[in-house]
Amino acid sequence: MSLASTVASDPPAYSKKDFASDQTVRWCPGCGDYAILSSVQRVFAKLGIPREKFVIVSGIGCSSRFPYYMNTYGFHTIHGRAPAIATGLKVARPDLSVWVVTGDGDALSIGGNHILHSMRRNVDIKVLLFNNRIYGLTKGQYSPTSEVGKKTKTSPHGSIDRPLQPISIALAAEATFVARTADVYGQHLATVLERAAAHRGSAFVEILQNCNIFNDGAFAGVTDRQTREDEKVDLIHGEPMIFGNNRDRGVRLQGLTPEVVEAGSDGVPQEELLHHDEKTTDPTLAYLLSQLEPPDFPMPMGVFRALEEETYDDAIHRQIRDASGAGPETDLDALLQEGDTWRINAETTDETV
Amino acid sequence: MNEPRVITPKREDSVVVRFAGDSGDGMQLTGTQFTTTSALLGNDFATFPDFPAEIRAPADTMPGVSAYQLQFSSTDVHTAGDSPDVLVAMNAAALKVSLPMLPAGRTIIVNIDGFGDASLSKAGYTVDPLEDGTLDGYNVIPVPLTTLTIKVLEDSPLSVRDRRRCKNFYALGIMYWLYSRPLETTEEWIRSRFKSKPDIVDANLTALSAGYAYAQASELFQVRYEVPPTPQDPGLYRNISGNKALALGLYSASVRSGLQLFFGSYPITPASDILSELARLKPQGVVTFQAEDEIAAVCSAIGASFGGSIGVTATSGPGLALKGEAIGLAVTTELPLVIVNVQRGGPSTGLPTKTEQSDLLQAMWGRNGECPMAVIAASTPGDCFATAMEAVRIALEYMTPVLLLSDGYIANGAEPWSVPSAADLPEISVQFRTDPEGFEPFLRDPETLARPWVRPGTPGLEHRIGGLAHQDGSGNVSYDPANHEQMTVLREEKIARIAKDIPPAKPFGDDSGDLLLVGWGGTYGSLHAATLAARGKGLSVSHIHLRHINPFPSNLAEVLGSFDRVLVAELNRGQLDVLLRARYLVDTLKLNKVRGQPFSVAEILAAVETALKGEKR
Numbered sequence: 022m023s024l025a026s027t028v029a030s031d032p033p034a035y036s037k038k039d040f041a042s043d044q045t046v047r048w049c050p051g052c053g054d055y056a057i058l059s060s061v062q063r064v065f066a067k068l069g070i071p072r073e074k075f076v077i078v079s080g081i082g083c084s085s086r087f088p089y090y091m092n093t094y095g096f097h098t099i100h101g102r103a104p105a106i107a108t109g110l111k112v113a114r115p116d117l118s119v120w121v122v123t124g125d126g127d128a129l130s131i132g133g134n135h136i137l138h139s140m141r142r143n144v145d146i147k148v149l150l151f152n153n154r155i156y157g158l159t160k161g162q163y164s165p166t167s168e169v170g171k172k173t174k175t176s177p178h179g180s181i182d183r184p185l186q187p188i189s190i191a192l193a194a195e196a197t198f199v200a201r202t203a204d205v206y207g208q209h210l211a212t213v214l215e216r217a218a219a220h221r222g223s224a225f226v227e228i229l230q231n232c233n234i235f236n237d238g239a240f241a242g243v244t245d246r247q248t249r250e251d252e253k254v255d256l257i258h259g260e261p262m263i264f265g266n267n268r269d270r271g272v273r274l275q276g277l278t279p280e281v282v283e284a285g286s287d288g289v290p291q292e293e294l295l296h297h298d299e300k301t302t303d304p305t306l307a308y309l310l311s312q313l314e315p316p317d318f319p320m321p322m323g324v325f326r327a328l329e330e331e332t333y334d335d336a337i338h339r340q341i342r343d344a345s346g347a348g349p350e351t352d353l354d355a356l357l358q359e360g361d362t363w364r365i366n367a368e369t370t371d372e373t374v
Numbered sequence: 375m376n377e378p379r380v381i382t383p384k385r386e387d388s389v390v391v392r393f394a395g396d397s398g399d400g401m402q403l404t405g406t407q408f409t410t411t412s413a414l415l416g417n418d419f420a421t422f423p424d425f426p427a428e429i430r431a432p433a434d435t436m437p438g439v440s441a442y443q444l445q446f447s448s449t450d451v452h453t454a455g456d457s458p459d460v461l462v463a464m465n466a467a468a469l470k471v472s473l474p475m476l477p478a479g480r481t482i483i484v485n486i487d488g489f490g491d492a493s494l495s496k497a498g499y500t501v502d503p504l505e506d507g508t509l510d511g512y513n514v515i516p517v518p519l520t521t522l523t524i525k526v527l528e529d530s531p532l533s534v535r536d537r538r539r540c541k542n543f544y545a546l547g548i549m550y551w552l553y554s555r556p557l558e559t560t561e562e563w564i565r566s567r568f569k570s571k572p573d574i575v576d577a578n579l580t581a582l583s584a585g586y587a588y589a590q591a592s593e594l595f596q597v598r599y600e601v602p603p604t605p606q607d608p609g610l611y612r613n614i615s616g617n618k619a620l621a622l623g624l625y626s627a628s629v630r631s632g633l634q635l636f637f638g639s640y641p642i643t644p645a646s647d648i649l650s651e652l653a654r655l656k657p658q659g660v661v662t663f664q665a666e667d668e669i670a671a672v673c674s675a676i677g678a679s680f681g682g683s684i685g686v687t688a689t690s691g692p693g694l695a696l697k698g699e700a701i702g703l704a705v706t707t708e709l710p711l712v713i714v715n716v717q718r719g720g721p722s723t724g725l726p727t728k729t730e731q732s733d734l735l736q737a738m739w740g741r742n743g744e745c746p747m748a749v750i751a752a753s754t755p756g757d758c759f760a761t762a763m764e765a766v767r768i769a770l771e772y773m774t775p776v777l778l779l780s781d782g783y784i785a786n787g788a789e790p791w792s793v794p795s796a797a798d799l800p801e802i803s804v805q806f807r808t809d810p811e812g813f814e815p816f817l818r819d820p821e822t823l824a825r826p827w828v829r830p831g832t833p834g835l836e837h838r839i840g841g842l843a844h845q846d847g848s849g850n851v852s853y854d855p856a857n858h859e860q861m862t863v864l865r866e867e868k869i870a871r872i873a874k875d876i877p878p879a880k881p882f883g884d885d886s887g888d889l890l891l892v893g894w895g896g897t898y899g900s901l902h903a904a905t906l907a908a909r910g911k912g913l914s915v916s917h918i919h920l921r922h923i924n925p926f927p928s929n930l931a932e933v934l935g936s937f938d939r940v941l942v943a944e945l946n947r948g949q950l951d952v953l954l955r956a957r958y959l960v961d962t963l964k965l966n967k968v969r970g971q972p973f974s975v976a977e978i979l980a981a982v983e984t985a986l987k988g989e990k991r
Binding site for chain 2: 042044071072073074076078081088089091092093094095096097098099102105106107108109110111112113114116117134135137138337340341344345352353354356357358359360361362363364365366367
């Protein structure tokens, strides 16, 4: 099995529409999924990967209809299991570019186990988790990322489930690429997708996505143009964490406790602010960042972690190569004849072989 | 010691030996060694490792008893034997567990050192069975095995505890003398197994030959036996277990189809050995994946099949229950997939190390929706090889999941296997679609109804498949009522058409008569032996053993209809019986057993004789 790179030496020239299938998109008008679909199509066209090398695998939920709308190979599977199916595919076919599209319920509730294990193994698959903090396709039940107190059809007195933070989960599994962006972020979304595509290993991208029917405005603070500069902070490797419409606030660490401080000419000197480091192997800092959210803190957006480590699929095929190189290749006959054997000769005398 | 006596061995045609002891006593190893030595002598044999689910249950207790039974013979052997001729009992609990299997008059070699007060009490004996008359009528040979072993190893640098552990080789030495077996095979094995531990090699070799010498010298042993070789067809043979044969069969299918084998599995008794066997085959390019759970295991195999590999997963009943939804996905997306179910006693966790055939209806119907798939069953340890190749053939040819049923008895049991030559194995042809002209993902082959298989990476054939109902041909999502019904019927018809491609059912015995014994799976040996016994008594009994269960062979109705009585024998409460009655409206008789143990030949024969006295259907 060769480890041929998915990137072609002579990249075909694609446009966005080469990646659009002939199927009518059936998401609700105004759904955040449209913007993500459009961005993925645009990014795929630019990656230099032949179209036939892409496979999009999904589970169940609104987001999981994604493969039907992409003119690539695609597999709409069963609830929560897309990472497991994608793992088998990528291990069997390391030459493919395998993407998983999933949602907060699909990945973190019914499929929690698989997402964890695909990330801790560092299988070279790209997971796009559309987080809208609600079950949309089943018409509005609270999800594992819904906030405490949320009133839905199945939580009329307010949800008492404590929500999961998707980025924290990815970091706990030590995924080698962890990032967050949002459906309306345009260029930021495209850049994060490009970086995920370029990463070799398990890439986990949380995309904050608006469900305008069942949970409209769930991330309004960090997505609305009027408020977002005050409610988010961009993660830029090596740069201090400064945010605010006037770039006058920053995040500082006191021991392991983060705090928001005045920044700018009258505030805390830049060198005292927390500087982002996506390359550090210790996931502690990234985890600490993943726990920040409004109203007390800005929500970090961008790449939390990006480490190059041997991928699972590479490791399996390395073992196969090493094992093959270790000795003469045993052919099928030799394998069949292994162990304690004896031969019966035609003259009915027998001997041990 | 006295001068060696000369005792002329008495010839026996067939002998059943049972080694029983504590889980830590090495009984599986002892039995395996006896088997290997007998195999190399040219005896036919069948084995039955009978061990607890616990790795080391508390010492000397009944749940901790581990046993290994084998039948070896100078004629054909079909089962590990109904009842032992010789029981080797290493402690009181082993005696108590095994005694009910032993008719009076049989021989018990008993380690009297395993009958101290504590051991008796842990086995639930209030009085020593060696002294209270319990064993009257048996030929009891009391041997202080532990004491003798420790004594003969006095000069060994090993601790007393380690010396005590050599007692199984002492016992094996006794048995080798009793049945005129050479020591060399086991001696070689000891040298290679403990290569890095010379003290252990020396101690085990000493114990083995001391046991042999003891039996030769002791007046306790008045007779000695020999079991001459079985006449076998010329060729190369090996001792093989079902799980090993199954792994080899899967790999052979991969070689003969030219496709990569992807095996995704989660450890579960009694199927785990298939994963470890295949994991060894990395040098041959086999990809194994130990998944995080049963669902991920089957899903990874489905992903690999989508990618153009042979996706296979193996499990046991509880795991099959978890895989149901994913198997449905493979059925509706019409991807090749092999699911191996090594059955064990159920429901729930049930009897993990004991055999049963109670997953047949789960295999047939244990999924949501109308979800037909091919179901086939292996009948003996060696047959697991051919059945595995057949499963892959059907899966690839018909683009369908195939469920292969094995069971704990044949998975762990072993028999001599005539080693095939790779060149003689059936070739499995596979054609991937590469032509974009007129391509649709659910276009069908007019003969088999199989849809085209396309490897992702093929230019111009980009397409989507999924678990939602889809249009025949295009595969586009479709909720159209007529299309859904059409696709449901097409998937059913595709499985039915496999019947054109499998051998017709052919009874062993006659094509018609008073009674047809019907079975499937791992009960083959018992049913075949019972049929031979019945025919030997002049009874009009024939036997049919089904490998293909969905679909059935196309002439099965005719075969069933040619007999006055049909007796369906299964290690469940009558699951094949349900299928036969539903499909053929045949008034069957049943023989069922769910004790975690294989059928004895005697109980089948008794059921056959009872049935013959009853009315015709």
